[in-house]
Amino acid sequence: MKDFMYFNPVRVHFGKNAMAALPEELEKFGKNVLLLYGGGSIKRTRLYDRILADLQAAGKTVFELPGVMPNPRTEKVYEGIEICRREKIDLLLAVGGGSTIDCAKAVAVGACTDRDFWQAFFKDWETAEDAIPLGVVLTLPATGSELDKSSVITNVATGEKNSYDSELTFPKFTILDPTLTYTLPKHQMVNGIVDTISHLYELYISPPDGECLTDELAEAALRTEIRAGRAAAADPEDYDARADLMWTSSFALCGMLNNGKETDWASHCIEHPISALYDVAHGAGLAVVHPAYLDYICPDALSRLRRLAVRVWGVDPAGRTDEEVAREGIRRTREFFRELGAPATLTELHVPEEAIDRIADLTDLGCFSYRQLTREDVVAILRTVL
Amino acid sequence: MKDFMYFNPVRVHFGKNAMAALPEELEKFGKNVLLLYGGGSIKRTRLYDRILADLQAAGKTVFELPGVMPNPRTEKVYEGIEICRREKIDLLLAVGGGSTIDCAKAVAVGACTDRDFWQAFFKDWETAEDAIPLGVVLTLPATGSELDKSSVITNVATGEKNSYDSELTFPKFTILDPTLTYTLPKHQMVNGIVDTISHLYELYISPPDGECLTDELAEAALRTEIRAGRAAAADPEDYDARADLMWTSSFALCGMLNNGKETDWASHCIEHPISALYDVAHGAGLAVVHPAYLDYICPDALSRLRRLAVRVWGVDPAGRTDEEVAREGIRRTREFFRELGAPATLTELHVPEEAIDRIADLTDLGCFSYRQLTREDVVAILRTVL
Numbered sequence: 001m002k003d004f005m006y007f008n009p010v011r012v013h014f015g016k017n018a019m020a021a022l023p024e025e026l027e028k029f030g031k032n033v034l035l036l037y038g039g040g041s042i043k044r045t046r047l048y049d050r051i052l053a054d055l056q057a058a059g060k061t062v063f064e065l066p067g068v069m070p071n072p073r074t075e076k077v078y079e080g081i082e083i084c085r086r087e088k089i090d091l092l093l094a095v096g097g098g099s100t101i102d103c104a105k106a107v108a109v110g111a112c113t114d115r116d117f118w119q120a121f122f123k124d125w126e127t128a129e130d131a132i133p134l135g136v137v138l139t140l141p142a143t144g145s146e147l148d149k150s151s152v153i154t155n156v157a158t159g160e161k162n163s164y165d166s167e168l169t170f171p172k173f174t175i176l177d178p179t180l181t182y183t184l185p186k187h188q189m190v191n192g193i194v195d196t197i198s199h200l201y202e203l204y205i206s207p208p209d210g211e212c213l214t215d216e217l218a219e220a221a222l223r224t225e226i227r228a229g230r231a232a233a234a235d236p237e238d239y240d241a242r243a244d245l246m247w248t249s250s251f252a253l254c255g256m257l258n259n260g261k262e263t264d265w266a267s268h269c270i271e272h273p274i275s276a277l278y279d280v281a282h283g284a285g286l287a288v289v290h291p292a293y294l295d296y297i298c299p300d301a302l303s304r305l306r307r308l309a310v311r312v313w314g315v316d317p318a319g320r321t322d323e324e325v326a327r328e329g330i331r332r333t334r335e336f337f338r339e340l341g342a343p344a345t346l347t348e349l350h351v352p353e354e355a356i357d358r359i360a361d362l363t364d365l366g367c368f369s370y371r372q373l374t375r376e377d378v379v380a381i382l383r384t385v386l
Numbered sequence: 387m388k389d390f391m392y393f394n395p396v397r398v399h400f401g402k403n404a405m406a407a408l409p410e411e412l413e414k415f416g417k418n419v420l421l422l423y424g425g426g427s428i429k430r431t432r433l434y435d436r437i438l439a440d441l442q443a444a445g446k447t448v449f450e451l452p453g454v455m456p457n458p459r460t461e462k463v464y465e466g467i468e469i470c471r472r473e474k475i476d477l478l479l480a481v482g483g484g485s486t487i488d489c490a491k492a493v494a495v496g497a498c499t500d501r502d503f504w505q506a507f508f509k510d511w512e513t514a515e516d517a518i519p520l521g522v523v524l525t526l527p528a529t530g531s532e533l534d535k536s537s538v539i540t541n542v543a544t545g546e547k548n549s550y551d552s553e554l555t556f557p558k559f560t561i562l563d564p565t566l567t568y569t570l571p572k573h574q575m576v577n578g579i580v581d582t583i584s585h586l587y588e589l590y591i592s593p594p595d596g597e598c599l600t601d602e603l604a605e606a607a608l609r610t611e612i613r614a615g616r617a618a619a620a621d622p623e624d625y626d627a628r629a630d631l632m633w634t635s636s637f638a639l640c641g642m643l644n645n646g647k648e649t650d651w652a653s654h655c656i657e658h659p660i661s662a663l664y665d666v667a668h669g670a671g672l673a674v675v676h677p678a679y680l681d682y683i684c685p686d687a688l689s690r691l692r693r694l695a696v697r698v699w700g701v702d703p704a705g706r707t708d709e710e711v712a713r714e715g716i717r718r719t720r721e722f723f724r725e726l727g728a729p730a731t732l733t734e735l736h737v738p739e740e741a742i743d744r745i746a747d748l749t750d751l752g753c754f755s756y757r758q759l760t761r762e763d764v765v766a767i768l769r770t771v772l
Contacts, residue, residue, distance in 0.1 A: 001629045003401025008394070014645065015389025210626055211613060213634050216606035224599040240596055243387045247645070248599050256642070259400065259633070 001212050001260035008255050010147050011173045014247065016239070018177040019050065022137070025173045026058040029133055030090025034083055036065045036104045038096045042139065045183055051095060051137065063087050065107075068096065071154045071161065071275050071282070072103035074118050080107035081117060084132060092134045094171075097192075098143025098152075098282075101136055105151035105169040108132045122153055122162040131168035137175045140184060141246040142192030142283060144199060144253025146174040154276045159362055161276035176250065178242035186233070189245075190340045191283025193229040196249040197222065197333070198267060198286040203257040205294070205304050206264040206369040214260045221257070222312045224248050226336060233340055264369035267293045270378055273362035280349045287342035288349060291334040292385045296377065298326055301370040305329055345385050356382045387598045387646035394641050396533050397559045400633065402625070404563040405436065408523070411559045412444040415519055416476025420469055422451045422490045424482040428525065431569055437481060437523065449473050451493075454482065457540045457547065457661050457668070458489035460504050466493035467503060470518060478520045480557075483578075484529025484538075484668075487522055491537035491555040494518045508539055508548040517554035523561045526570060527632040528578030528669060530585060530639025532560040540662045545748055547662035562636065564628035572619070575631075576726045577669025579615040582635040583608065583719070584653060584672040589643040591680070591690050592650040592755040600646050607643070608698045610634050612722060619726055650755035653679045656764055659748035666735045673728035674735060677720040678771045684712055686757040691715055731771050742768045 013021035026033075033055055042048040055062050065080045083089065084107060094104035110117030112130040120126045136146045145151070149170045152163045181189070204218035228244035235241070251257075270293065271285040298305055306322045309315040309329025317325045334344065343349055351359075360378040371377075399407035412419075419441055428434040441448050451466045469475065470493060480490035496503030498516040506512045522532045531537070535556045538549045567575070590604035611634045617627035637643075656679065657671040684691055692708045695701040695715025703711045720730065729735055737745075746764040757763075 001401070001626055001633075003403055004398075005407070006398040006400065007396075010393075012390075012392040014392065015387070017389050021391070211610070211630075212626065213607060213610040213630050213637065216610050217603055220602035220606040221599060224597070224602050227597060240387055240598065243646070244597075244599050247387075251599065251642075256637075260629070 001208065001214075002262065004259045006255055006259055007167065008147065008170065010171050010254075012147065012176060012250070013173065014176045015243075016177065016179055018175045019137070021173070021175060022051070022054045023058060025135060026054065026060065026091075028172070029135075031059065031061055032063065032087055032090045033060045034063045034065055034080065034087070034089045034092050034107075036068055036080065036092060036094045036096070036100050036107075038066075038068050038100050040066065042095055045180070047095065047137070047139070047180065051093070055093075063089065068100045068103045070099050071279060072099045072106075074153060074155050076103055077106040077110055077117060077153060080104070081110045084111035089132055092132050093137070094134065095137045095139065097138070097140025098145040101145040101171070102143070102151040102153060104134050105145070106153050106164070108134050108169055109164075109166055118153070118155060121164045121166075122155075125164065128166040128168050131166065134169065134171045135173045136171045138246070139180050140188055140192060141181060141249040142195040144196070144249055146171060146176070147250040147254045152272075156276070159273065159276055159358075161272040174250070176246050178239060178246045181242050181246060182237050186236075186341065187281075189232065189236075190342050191281045192249060193225060193245065193283070193340060194287045194337055194342050195283040196225050196245075196252050198283075198290050199252045200225065200257070201290065201294075202265050202267060203252070203261055203263050205301060205308065206262040208260070208262070209304055212260055214257055218257050219311045221248050221252055226312070229336075229340060262369045265367035266373055269364040269367045270359070270381065272364070273359045274349070274351060276362070277355065277358065278349065278351050280351065284343050284349060287337040288344060288346060288385050289381070291330055291337070292381050294330045294333070295327070295384065296381045297371045298323065298330065302326055304370075346382065347386060353386055387594065387600075388648065390645045392641055392645055393553065394533065394556065396557050396640075398533065398562060398636070399559065400562045401629075402563065402565055404561045405523070407559070407561060408437070408440045409444060411521060412440065412446065412477075414558070415521075417445065417447055418449065418473055418475045419446045419477045419479055420449045420451055420466065420473070420475045420493075422454055422466065422478060422480045422482070422486050422493070424452075424454050424486050426452065428481055431566070433481065433523070433525070433566060437479070449475065454486045454489045456485050457665060458485045458492075460539060460541045462489055463492040463496055463503060463539060466490070467496045470497035475518055478518050479523070480520060481523045481525065483524070483526030484531040487531040487557070488529070488537040488539060490520050491531070492539050492550070494520050494555055495550075495552055504539070504541060507550045507552075508541075511550065514552040514554050517552065519558045520555065521559045522557045524632070525566050526574055526578060527567060527635040528581040530582070530635055532557060532562070533636040534639045534641065538658075542662070545659065545662055545744075547658040560636070562632050564625060564632045567628050567632060568623050572727065573667075575618065575622075576728050577667045578635060579611060579631065579669070579726060580673045580723055580728050581669040582611050582631075582638050584669075584676050585638045586611065586643070587676065587680075588651050588653060589638070589647055589649050591687060591694065592648040594646070594648070595690055598646055600643055604643050605697045607634050607638055612698070615722075615726060648755045651753035652759055655750040655753045656745070656767065658750070659745045660735070660737060662748070663741065663744065664735065664737050666737065670729050670735060673723040674730060674732060674771050675767070677716055677723070678767050680716045680719070681713070681770065682763065682767045683757045684709065684716065688712055690756075732768065733772060739772055
């Protein structure tokens with residue numbers, strides 16, 4: 001087990017009645033609130049009305065930053081920073097999924113520096129000194145951003161999709177009500193499941209390979225996500241399944257599963273330029289990239305992928321070589337994504353073959369564990385899923 | 387899954403080099419430090435010298451509260467409170483196991499109230515308004531106190547062993563260095579393992595009985611504790627085993643495994659008067675009480691105990707009734723404790739038969755889940771392990 005530091009101060013309110021915690025949380029912060037949300041689904045579901053009523057009852061002055069889209073962009077962050085400075089915002093309230101939360105985190109630190117936020121934090125990775133407090137109401141379980149300190153922002157002008165970490169951007173509170181996900185379009189639910197499994201793989205499929213608590217916990221989370229994913233696909237209003245999906249995606253990135261592990265974010269690193277260049281949903285991109293990546297590194301990560309197959313996918317190793325077992329686990333991963341309706345090829349993502357070189361150029365090659373990828377490896381991986 | 391609130395802001399430094407984090411942590415707090423420790427083993431191992439050197443290098447003025455014994459008592463808490471008030475202590479630094487940490491937590495809140503600490507917090511359960519910050523260097527993995535907000539204190543005069551919870555008593559930092567446990571006497575290691583398994587059981591063996599992430603995580607932690615317990619018993623300097631024991635006992639009580647569960651602390655409630663009246667080590671008491679409790683409630687908790695047997699102890703259910711499977715899991719629990727050298731009877735604990743009535747009188751009967759225990763049930767349970 002590698003040495004580690006673990007710290008996660010997010011207060012989580014979880015369950016059917018989690019929204020009832022919002023008024024008590026609002027009391028802890030100042031008067032001026034910036035409400036961030038996405039494409040307006042929270043208005044259709046009336047969640048917007050409910051939150052606005054709570055904000056008004058708490059005596060808040062509310063400003064809004066609507067229209068935070070998937071793969072949130074620098075432009076939207078600048079817009080939020082501008083409002084925060086002008087209106088002296090005391091609390092950012094992000095209502096939505098990872099994109100809205102990530103945008104809010106970038107606004108939170110960006111509003112407290114004199115420098116350009118992109119250059120300071122997403123290029124120079126300067127340590128933030130201050131941030132506006134952030135609260136979250138989650139509607140789309142996927143990225144885990146509601147329980148972590150990371151933010152991923154896309155700069156369309158440069159084709160970069162970069163991330164920034166600061167303990168100051170841990171949400172002060174996160175409200176997780178699984179019933180809010182009943183009305184999610186299926187493809188969004190599926191992208192969330194793929195993203196969560198991908199996160200769990202990137203933590204789990206990395207050294208050290210010996211037994212340790214963290215690996216057992218990751219296997220537990222993976223089995224839960226697969227079981228609950230199937231159940232929620234069959235019945236979108238299966239509360240326990242929705243609850244497991246929501247809590248597992250948050251737990252996956254709370255930091256607990258990093259403890260003692262090297263981790264391996266190569267799949268995310270390959271996927272980031274794809275969604276930055278083609279505005280592909282992150283989970284859809286991962287459904288294509290991640291199994292292809294695992295097949296490519298299989299000889300290097302053999303014992304770990306064999307263990308994944310046996311413990312998570314229930315592959316019977318009797319009469320099979322280690323490699324056959326390992327590849328069967330990858331095959332079942334791909335099949336599970338397909339069963340849910342996720343894409344399996346770049347063509348399905350509308351990413352043309354000619355794009356592969358550009359994607360490879362933009363891939364950060366520093367996040368590997370079992371095998372150092374080269375630019376040519378990335379090209380080879382992507383060619384397997386044309 | 388039940389609704390829940392989860393919050394745990396403890397900063398954990400874990401590993402072979404975890405002690406290197408102490409200087410940076412000390413910088414965050416004021417000048418006057420009260421060092422709390424137990425019977426002096428930290429002097430034999432030279433850990434005391436190392437910590438004192440760090441404190442001096444950080445320019446701290448150090449006061450000491452040595453001699454915090456197992457089942458920490460009100461007297462020691464009063465002594466600590468007195469020092470804190472007189473010397474205007476800025477930081478409590480608890481070096482030891484759960485007893486030292488629990489004593490420090492009671493001092494932390496007790497020093498900040500005008501009322502008698504026992505009456506205010508451990509009898510009236512008043513909400514603490516303030517507390518002196520607490521840091522921990524753990525030497526004995528068992529109680530999980532290093533990662534939770536609970537304190538258990540014994541009042542010898544009344545025979546009570548009561549607990550108190552406050553978010554203000556979460557340690558600000560906890561240093562977990564598994565190599566510090568290499569020199570633990572075996573019976574202390576074993577008590578710690580029993581205590582940890584007991585905590586995991588009390589969280590896991592409770593409704594709801596459906597599938598959920600929390601149960602999968604608890605099973606993962608149980609399998610890890612059993613595996614690592616055997617490995618550390620065979621080789622006390624097996625680093626990975628010691629690391630798993632230390633991290634699993636902390637993880638068990640970090641709150642993650644409460645999420646969505648009713649929990650069932652009946653075994654702890656029966657054991658508390660035993661250790662309060664007879665100064666029995668908590669883990670030793672649990673080794674006797676817990677399997678007896680499970681056998682007693684087996685018909686009420688059948689499906690859950692069957693699942694425990696299959697998923698944690700690897701019992702093959704083929705050709706057995708549910709009850710046979712469930713009882714085999716309990717039998718293996720008892721056998722595992724015995725294999726490690728833990729006691730199995732009240733006689734081995736030097737608790738006489740005549741004490742049973744008094745123990746039953748003092749048992750808090752409100753912590754059950756599957757079956758509401760009566761005083762007579764407690765007597766009956768204890769009679770099975772004379």
